[in-house]
Amino acid sequence: MWKPDRSLNKPLYQQIADHLEQRISLGELPSGSLLPAERKLSEQLGVNRSTVVQAYEELRASGLIESMKGSGTRVSPRKWGKTSRRTPNWNRYVEGGILQPSLPFMRRIREGLQSGETVINLAYGELAAELCPNDTITSLIRNEPFDQPLGYGDPQGYVPLRTALTSFLHEHRSIQATNQSILITSGSQQSLYLITQGLLSPGDAIAIENPSYCYSLPMFQSAGIRLFGMAVDEHGVIPDDILNLYTQHRIRMVFLNPNYHNPTGTVLSPERRIAILRICEQLGIPIVEDDPFSLTALDEEVPPPLKMLDQNGTVLYIGSLSKIAASGLRIGWMVAPHSVIQRLADARQQMDFGLSIFPQWIAAHFLASPELSPHLIQLRDQLRFRRDVMAQALQRQLADEVSFELPKGGLNLWCRINRPVNDYALLENGLKHGVAFVPGSVYGSESGFVRFTYARPSVHEIEPGIAQFAMALRKTME
C-alpha cells in the first residue's frame, strides 16, 4: 500500500492530496466513488487525522471531491466539467457477479495483516518461509537446464510432472495412478473449484464435515450448492450419518478431509474409512478425499487413503504441495476416473487456459529430487517442535481459559475457549494486540473456538503471539 514518505520535503498532506489526485485522474477512483473516512485513512497511512482533513480540504477546493453530510466523501461526479460524461456505476457491478466475496472474517484478517502494523500471523494455514525448501528450489532453478516448449500446455498438465506424481503417490500414499488419471491444478483449491463448477449443478446437495474448511469457501455458494454437515466425533465422520443425509437430502457427493482435518486436526479411523467407502459405493455417490496434510504426520503415520481402497472409481483424490513444500508454487493434483479428468481439464481451459509451465517444471524436478525425503523429515521435526512450543505457551498462559487436543499432524491447533465469548470482539481485540488467528465460526463451528497455526509464524513469534492472544481474550472477557 502507498504511504507518504516522511523523508521528502513535501508536506504529508500535500503528498496525500497529490496521490489521491493521481488515482482520480487515472480513473482508478472513478467519479462518484467513496473515499475512506478521514479517521480510517489516517490509521491506514499512519498520519494524524488532521493531516488527512487538510488533504481532503485541498482536493475539495480544487473540485475533485465532494463531501455530503451522512454520505461521506466522494470523487466529484462533475470533475470534468462536462455533464455528458459519466462513470459506470461500478458499485452495482462489483456487488453483482456469480463469484461470492470472501467471508467478512477472512477479509478482516487479511486487512489486519496488510495494515502495516506488526501483527503475528497465527491465521494463514501455510508454511513459514524457513520451512519451505527454498535452497533446493533455488538450486534446481539454477542448475536444471530449462528446455521446455513455451506454448499452451497439455490441458491435463505437464506430462513429466504427472509421471513424477504417479511415483510419488505410489511411494507415499500407496495410490496407483496413471498419467491419464491425473489432473494438475493450481493447488487443491482449484481442484475443489473445478469439482463444484464442473460436476455439480445449482441446487445439488453435498455432505461435508461439521466443522469443515469447506464452510470458509464461498465457492460452494457461488455454485448454488447446498451444504449439509455430517456429525463428527474424535474419530472423524460417523458413517451412518451419510446414509441419513442421503435419505433426507439426496446428497450427490461427500467431501472429506480425513487426515489432520482442517480445522479440528481429527484423523478419520481406518474402520470408518472402509465403512464410508462401502456406503458411498452402495449409494453410487462419489467421495472427494481432500488430503493436503497426510505427509505432515508428527507422531504416527496416517491410515491408508480411501483412494487406495477404492477399486471402482468412487473417490476423487486431491493433493497439494502447499502444506509440504510451498503454497506459492500453486501446484496441486486430482486423481480420478479418466472421463472426470478429461471433463475438468477441458472446463479449466475456459478459466485460465491451464497452468504455467514453470511451476510444473519445478515441481516435477522437486518431486524427483533426492532432497525431497530429507526435506519432509526435517519439516516434520520442525512442525513438531513448533506445535509443542505453541501447546506449552497455551498451557502456561491460558491453562484455565482454553482446552485443546495436541494435533498429531497438520499445521493447526484447534482451541476451545472455556467460557462464552464473542468471536467478532475477540478477533478485533486480537488484531489490536498484534495477533491474527481464525475464529472457529469461519469453519461453521459454534462460537468460542479458535484455529491457530503454528506453521506460519516464525518460531520465536509463537510464544508472544499466544501471549498477545491471552491479553486480547482477557480484554474481551472483561
Added chain:
Amino acid sequence: MWKPDRSLNKPLYQQIADHLEQRISLGELPSGSLLPAERKLSEQLGVNRSTVVQAYEELRASGLIESMKGSGTRVSPRKWGKTSRRTPNWNRYVEGGILQPSLPFMRRIREGLQSGETVINLAYGELAAELCPNDTITSLIRNEPFDQPLGYGDPQGYVPLRTALTSFLHEHRSIQATNQSILITSGSQQSLYLITQGLLSPGDAIAIENPSYCYSLPMFQSAGIRLFGMAVDEHGVIPDDILNLYTQHRIRMVFLNPNYHNPTGTVLSPERRIAILRICEQLGIPIVEDDPFSLTALDEEVPPPLKMLDQNGTVLYIGSLSKIAASGLRIGWMVAPHSVIQRLADARQQMDFGLSIFPQWIAAHFLASPELSPHLIQLRDQLRFRRDVMAQALQRQLADEVSFELPKGGLNLWCRINRPVNDYALLENGLKHGVAFVPGSVYGSESGFVRFTYARPSVHEIEPGIAQFAMALRKTME
C-alpha cells in the same frame, strides 16, 4: 497418449489388453463406462482393427468387459462379483456442472492434433517455439537469483511485476497505471473469466463484435450471459450500433478487441475509438478492451488504446504476454478502477488462490530486460515474413477459390471461401489431409470462412499446410 510398443516382445493385442485391464482396475475406466469402438481405437493406436478385436476378445473372456449389440463395449458392471458395489454414474456428473465444455469444433481440432498423426497446426493462435524468447528466459532463470518468499502471494499479483507493467504500459501503450490498478491474471483468458463471473450476473446482456473470439468461449454461456453481436465493417465496430443494442437489450458491457481483431484482423479506427468511448461514457456502461495483439504490428503502429483516452474509469483494459512472448507463461493483466481490481482479486482467491510466484518473477525480469525491445522487433520481422509466405501460398494455390485481406498485425489470416462449403466436412477433410485450422463459424461468422494462423506452424510448414488445405477444399467441393 499411450501407444503399444512395437519393440517389445509382447504381442500388440496383449499389450492393449493389459493396458486396458490396468486402467479398469485403477478405476480410471469405471464399471459401465464405454470403451472406444474397435475401428476408432485401432486408428488412435495405429494398429490393425483385428488387433483391437483380439484385445477386446481377451478382456471379454476374463469378464472385464461386455459387448451388447447396438450399445457398444462397456466395462462390466459386475466385474467385482459383488452386486453391492456400484460406481457413481459419472456420466451424469460429467454432463452436469455449470462450466460448459469446449465447442465441438475446438475439441475436434485438439483431438486431431493429439492423434499422433502429423497434422500441420494452422489452428492455435500462438507463437511457434522458435518465435518465443527461450534464450532470454532460460538465461534469466539461470542467472537472476531467485530469492522470493514461497507463501500465498498478494491477491493482486507479485508487486515487482505490477511495477514493471506500469513502465511497460506507459512506454508501449501510453497507458498510465499504478500498482493498485493492476491485477495479474493467468493470461487474458482469466481476466475475461473473472469479468464474466465477478461483475456480470446471469441474464445480463453484453455487446461483442460479430464475429468475435468471444463466440468461441463457452464461458459466457457458463455465466448465463446473453451475447449480442455488433455490426462491424473494415474499420471495426460501428459506434451507433452500441446505442441500438443498449436501447433494445440494455447491454451492460461492451467487449472490444480493437487491434488486429481475432479472427478478422480489423483495426478499430481512431475516430471510432473516441466515438465509442463517448457513447459508453454517456450510457454509463463499461468497455472491456481486450488487447493482446497491439505489439505485433507488422506495418504501421496501431492507434492509441481506448484506455489511454479514458479519464473516467470506463475501460477495463486487458493484456497478455501470450501473443508477444509465450503463451505457456500464462501471464496476463487487467488495468481497471481499484474497486474492480480488489473485487476480482478477492474472487480469484476462491478459484485458485492466485498465480504461482515463478512465472510472475520471470515475467517481471523479462519486461525489465534489455532483450525485450530486440525481441519484439525480431518477432515482428518474423511474423511479417510468415504472413507473406502464407499469403503467397494462398495466391499460388487458391487464387480463385478464396479471398482475404493481408492482415496488418496479429497472428491470424482471415480467409473467405468464394463458394459455399460445409464447415464440418471441410475440417474433417483438412484433418485427413494433415492440416488443422479453425472454421469461422467457431467465432460466430456465417459458414465459408476459415482462420489460419501463420504464427504457430514452423516456417517451412506454412506452404505445405496451405497445399494440404487446398486439397481438402477441393475434396470437399467435389
